[in-house]
Amino acid sequence: MANHTIAHNVYVPFLEKKGILSWILTTDHKRIGIMYLISISFFFLVAGVFALLMRYELLTPASDFVQPHTYNVLFTLHGSIMVFFFIVPGLAASFGNFLIPLMIGAPDVAFPKLNLGSYWIYLLGAAIVLIALAKPADTGWTFYTPYSATTDTDVVLITLGVFVLGFSSILTGLNFIVTIHKMRAPGMTWHRLPLFIWASYATAILQLLATPVVGITLLLLITERTLGVGFFDPAKGGDPVLFQNFFWFYSHPAVYIMIIPAMGVISEIIPVFARKPIFGYKAIAYSSLGIAFISFLVWAHHMFTSGISDIAATIFSFLTFLVAIPTAIKVFNWTATLYKGSIHLHSAMLYALAFIFLFTIGGLTGLFLGALAADIHLHDTYFVVAHMHYVMIGGTVMGFFGALHFWYPKWFGRMFNETVAKIAWLFIFIGFNVTFFPQFFLGVQGMPRRYATYPPQFESLMSLSTYGSWILGFGIFIMTLNLIAGLINGEKAPQNPYGSLSLEWQVPSPPPLENFEEIPHVTDWSYGYGKKK
Amino acid sequence: MGDASTEHSHGHHMDPAVEYSSSKLGMWLFLGTEILLFGGLFAAYAIFRAKYPEMFFEQHVELNKKMGAVNTCILIFSSLTMAMGVSAIQRGKQKVTAILILITILCGLGFGVVKYFEYSAKFHHHIYPDTSIFFSLYFLMTGLHMLHVFIGLTILSVLFVLTLKGKFTAKYSTPVEVGGLYWHLVDLIWIYLFPLLYLIG
Structure with missing residues (x-):
């Protein structure tokens, strides 16, 4: 018990303990x-x-760098x-784990051991996929039947890996939901929760509800290949489109599993x-649930050209447009927050602004694809590739990089070089747009995705896109080096470098093992900036 | 020593009441994901049944209704003994709880034995998962359920040992309750599988 009192007086940063076991057996x-x-x-x-290898192959029209099969694998x-x-x-x-307990004023998540178990399961899934690389699949990440049921590449192992990974995702989501329900500090009411918590909550619900369905779908694909089950095989009375229905029932919500946490990050940074x-x-809080x-x-x-009925297609097209409403609510609210603010262009803020700009392009081009007539033309072209990357890189990855720069001092107790961070941001922003903006034009002109070769008239746009990928890759390279250098010789970070009001900034950097000396009593939300107390 | 006790306190400083309600909420959420996992198979069942009603009618008679019915009774009975076990530990009766969990385990094993004879009879008649869509569904649905029976039995065995060791009391019965919830789900899914596969013509 003596230790108990010591732990409450002496600040022990959570990074203090060294050694591999203190990591792989940690429940922190x-x-x-x-x-x-x-x-x-x-x-x-x-x-x-x-x-980068794919883009390098696409520098010239012929398949001169890799064989088409290798390109499919890539x-x-x-x-x-x-x-x-x-x-x-x-x-x-990553950030959900780090931030949720800190932001709601809890010592840890609700089930710390389960949390560690989820990570091990993630590693197990990753190991299985690495083994699968011995004979890598060439189906595309969607594993569409009937091809995935017949190709002689190793589809079973990679889908098994993804199936295992699904459990990690489910258990993490479950842990976060229970944590947010049961572990909030006194006074941390739902309407005082930081918006990142609302976003994490909506994400966790999606993880819980959608992931089991892709789990069973991939399991069915595995039995299709191993036991000769024929649910997706027309020759046995099955239906390949059923696979698409099952797959997208998960994978569309999964798109929001990817983007909603990034939206939460932006709501914190701005x-x-x-x-x-x-x-x-x-409006921002509930729009997360609305999107979910x-x-x-x-x-x-995703299946307008797969032979679904006109009525179904019309209804799904209409429902797709509905997603734009809660999404636009967020964008308008972020913009309104910026209006007449005294804006400080920290590198994290630059990523947040890039998010708003790029995600808006990604979101609006999504409406083109949701419109039935336009989609018939644009389906499976580079337009889809460009749209998806504007949402995924322009959205999620910008949010991820923003979060890295924003919470870096808190997490690691060090500062990175801000000037280099801004230069890296510039390369990433320019490189990204040079890579993917030309792909909208390629798509409209009819260039289909997933080909190692293309007609010569597309060469200028295609090679421009490849040059862009080099700029983007270079930017990410500098950013990574800068962040690693900060870990080694960065200045010590103060407790609250940006004068932020949320709870994670009210503890030392890096946070102590137990997060809070005493569980805080919360009396207000964390967004009261620019007002007298 | 210092390190050990910090690490120890780190995992266990939850208020018991919060821990109880957290564990229950966590298990209910998990059961929801289990239903969704089976949901894919139930959806496939509905789609193919609508598509091939004759196949379902002709082939469901191959299934052994008696064995299915016996297994249904076994599982429902095991749910009863499990519920009684939870109630017993809440009143602090450790021995009674241990016996009731043991009966539940024996029922689960009995279910497995009956299922073993059913599967072997099918294989004996050269009926396999790739025989038809109906039998694909039969083997996958009952197979996935059987996997859950095994997981349930593992959980119950751990609970049995811990109960014998006196880990659970009237004040701390959370694992028994949460494990019980899981076992009820195993029972519940079978109660849907039995009529869908064996009975409906």
């Missing part, structure tokens, strides 16, 4: 968050290299690793650097 949400952060960053860089690995190992666990597992209370708190709800009703918009 902050350390588990770091392990996720390292893992997802690793997979982000690996899958990013696959993307886009499959790029897509499935980016989606399932980086962006789906992504912000939710008021701090605009020095204004967030505009439309409740509508996301379950739109899956068939």
Whole structure:
């Protein structure tokens, strides 16, 4: 018991203990968050290299760098690793783990051991997928039947890996929901919760409701290949479109599992650097839940050209447009928060502003694809690729980089070089747009996705896109180096470098093992900037 | 020592009342995901039944209704003993709880034995998961359920040992209650599978 009193007087940062066991056996949400952060960053860089290789092949019209089959493998690995190992666990597992208990004033998540178990399951899934690389699949990340049931590449192992990963996602979501319900500090009412918490809550609901369905779908695909089950095989009376229905019933909500946490990050960064209370708190909070709800009703918009009925297509098209409403609510509220604010262009803020700009382009081009007539023309072209990357990189990855720069001092207790961070941001912003904006034009002109070769008339736009990928890759490279350099020789970070009001900034950097010396009593929301107390 | 006790306090400083309600909420959420996992198969069942009503009618008679009915009774009875076990530990009766959990485990094993004979009879008649859509559904749905029976039995065995060791009392019965919830789900899913596969013509 003597230790008990000591622990309450002496500040022991959570990073204090050293040694590999203090990491792999930890139940501390902050350390588990770091392990996720390292893992997802690793997979982000690996899958990013696959993307650079693809773009290099596309520099010239002929397939002169890799064989078409290798190209198919490259886009499959790029897509499935980016989606399932980086962006789906992504912000939710890394920053969600680090921030949720700190932001709600709790000592940890509700089930710390389960939390560690989720991470091990994530690693197990990753290990299975790495084994699958011996004979990598060439199906695309969507694993569409009937091709995925017949190709002689290793579909079983990679889908098994994704299936295992799904459990990690489910258990993390479950842990976060219970944590947010049961572990809030006294006075931390629902309407005082930081918006990142609302976003994490909506994300966790999606993880819980959608992931089991993709789990069973992938299991069915595995039995299709191993036991000869024929649910998706027309020759046995099955229906390949059923796979698409099942797959997108998960994978469309999964799109929001990827983006909603990033929206939460933006809602935290903007008021701090605009020095204004967030505009439309409740609208932003409930629009997260609104997006989560509508996301379950739109899956068939991926299948307008798959032979679904006209009535179904019309209804799904209409429902798809509905998603624009809660999304636009967020964008308008962020913009209104900026209005007449005293804006400080910190690197995290630059990423947040890039998010608003790029995500808006991504969102609006989504409406083109949701419109039936336009989609017949644009389906499976580079327009889709460009749209998706504007949402996923322009949205989620900008949010992820923003979060990295924003919470870096808190998490690691060090500062990075702000000037280099801004230069890296500039390269990333320019590189991203040079890579993906030309792809809208390619798509409208009819260039289909997933081909290693293309007609010569597309060469100028295609090579422009490839040059852009180099600028983007270079920017990410500088950013990574800068953040790593900060860990080694960065200045010590103060407790609250931006004068932020939310709870995580009221503890030392890095936070103590137990988060709070005493559980705080919350008396107000965390967005009261620019007002006298 | 210092490190050990900090690490120890780190995992266990939750208020018991909060821990109880958290565990229950967590398990209910998990059961929801289990329903959704089976939901994919139930959806496939509905779609293919609507598409091939004759196949479902002709092939469901191959299933052994008696064995299915026996298994249904076994599982419902095991749910009863599980519920009685939870009630017993809430009143602090550790021995009674242990016996009731043991009976529940035996019922689960009995279910497995009956299922084993059912599956072997099917294989004996050269009926496999790839025989038809109906039998694909039969094997996958009952197989996935069987997997859940095994998981449930593992949980129950752990609970049985811990009960014997006296880990649970009237004040602390959370694991028994939460494990019980899981077992009821295993029972509940079977109660849907039995009529869908064996009875409806």
